[in-house]
Amino acid sequence: MNVSTLQTCFNIREPFCIIAGPCSAESSRQVIETARKLRNIPFVKVFRAGIWKPRTHPSDFEGVGARGLAWMKKVREETGLLPAIEVARPVHVEQALKNNIDILWIGARTTVNPFLVQEISEALAGTDVTVMVKNPLNPDLGTWVGAMERLNKNGIRKIVAIHRGFSFFRRSPFRNAPMWEIPIELKRLYAKLPVIVDPSHICGKKDLLVKVSQRAIDLEMDGLMIETHIHPSQAKTDREQQITPEALKRLVSRLVFREKQLRKDFREKPAQLRTEIDKLDWELLDILSRRMEIVKEIGVYKKENNITILQIKRWREIIENRLMNGKNLGLEKAFLQKLLEIVHDESIRVQTRIINNEEREQ
Ligand code: PEP
Ligand code: MN
Numbered sequence: 001m002n003v004s005t006l007q008t009c010f011n012i013r014e015p016f017c018i019i020a021g022p023c024s025a026e027s028s029r030q031v032i033e034t035a036r037k038l039r040n041i042p043f044v045k046v047f048r049a050g051i052w053k054p055r056t057h058p059s060d061f062e063g064v065g066a067r068g069l070a071w072m073k074k075v076r077e078e079t080g081l082l083p084a085i086e087v088a089r090p091v092h093v094e095q096a097l098k099n100n101i102d103i104l105w106i107g108a109r110t111t112v113n114p115f116l117v118q119e120i121s122e123a124l125a126g127t128d129v130t131v132m133v134k135n136p137l138n139p140d141l142g143t144w145v146g147a148m149e150r151l152n153k154n155g156i157r158k159i160v161a162i163h164r165g166f167s168f169f170r171r172s173p174f175r176n177a178p179m180w181e182i183p184i185e186l187k188r189l190y191a192k193l194p195v196i197v198d199p200s201h202i203c204g205k206k207d208l209l210v211k212v213s214q215r216a217i218d219l220e221m222d223g224l225m226i227e228t229h230i231h232p233s234q235a236k237t238d239r240e241q242q243i244t245p246e247a248l249k250r251l252v253s254r255l256v257f258r259e260k261q262l263r264k265d266f267r268e269k270p271a272q273l274r275t276e277i278d279k280l281d282w283e284l285l286d287i288l289s290r291r292m293e294i295v296k297e298i299g300v301y302k303k304e305n306n307i308t309i310l311q312i313k314r315w316r317e318i319i320e321n322r323l324m325n326g327k328n329l330g331l332e333k334a335f336l337q338k339l340l341e342i343v344h345d346e347s348i349r350v351q352t353r354i355i356n357n358e359e360r361e362q
């Protein structure tokens with residue numbers, strides 16, 4: 001995505017935005033009662049509800065369909081909250097546009113499919129609606145960005161990314177692993193793009209919601225999407241993760257908004273510390289570069305003497321020894337292990353190039 005082409009004018013970005021509402025619209029009463037209870041909660045500006053639901057099994061509740069559009073319009077008329085619904089096909093877009101729905105979102109199962117995203121983007125061409133794009137199910141920043149590029153190419157300017165976590169094969173306390181490095185990289189690449197975090201789909205249950213919401217704020221994300229239902233235990237979809245509007249109000253009151261900019265009187269100390277960090281980072285880079293030079297020398301030796309690149313015994317010794325030393329220095333084991341693996345992978349890559357005569361002239 002060409003940074004300069006991605007203009008967003010998401011007018012609900014400042015100062016922080018909460019999107020709340022049920023996973024699914026179930027009845028006119030459920031929708032309007034939820035919205036009435038949400039309208040006075042701080043930061044809540046958008047009312048979400050899925051009317052077409054992407055479900056795992058064909059016999060599961062698949063949403064109320066187009067009749068829910070009128071309920072969403074009523075929410076705006078009565079409460080002023082902006083309605084948002086999921087669209088997954090051009091026909092959904094057409095019906096949403098006909099009913100003046102303010103905000104549409106593309107779900108994780110759709111973002112992953114360029115054909116569908118293309119069709120949706122074409123159906124949206126020439127309109128001024130805000131489109132929120134959830135990350136794809138798999139941890140692939142390229143596909144996420146690609147979906148936003150398609151919308152952008154079709155003239156959509158008000159684009160928002162929604163981070164809802166990624167399917168993950170390892171055991172994890174989350175329904176969808178947050179992998180914060182991915183939304184952080186997205187924000188680094190596209191400074192103007194608002195990124196909203198969806199703790200409901202990340203957590204999959206209620207008890208981690210506050211923690212993940214606070215993490216999102218601490219990482220300077222632009223808002224939250226939190227599923228809210230007047231009777232969560234009776235919800236037709238995502239029952240475990242929905243909370244009542246009252247619980248959302250309590251959650252919001254517990255959030256801590258820290259200052260993004262350091263106040264003048266506090267600037268000096270962090271500035272000193274940052275200078276020290278800069279210096280240490282330079283030393284770290286210098287050490288890494290010197291380590292790599294030695295790795296190359298060993299590579300040349302291995303090549304001349306026809307020795308295998310990976311020597312498992314030596315690698316095991318390195319890991320054990322470094323982890324023990326790291327522990328004495330107060331470093332976290334998991335962190336150090338990850339770091340050693342990255343350095344080791346790079347060493348193997350460098351030596352493989354040498355052995356295969358691919359080493360470029362420097
Ligand atoms: C939803 O928001 O209810 C939903 C289906 O989300 P996702 O696409 O993130 O799974
Ligand atoms: Mn849901």
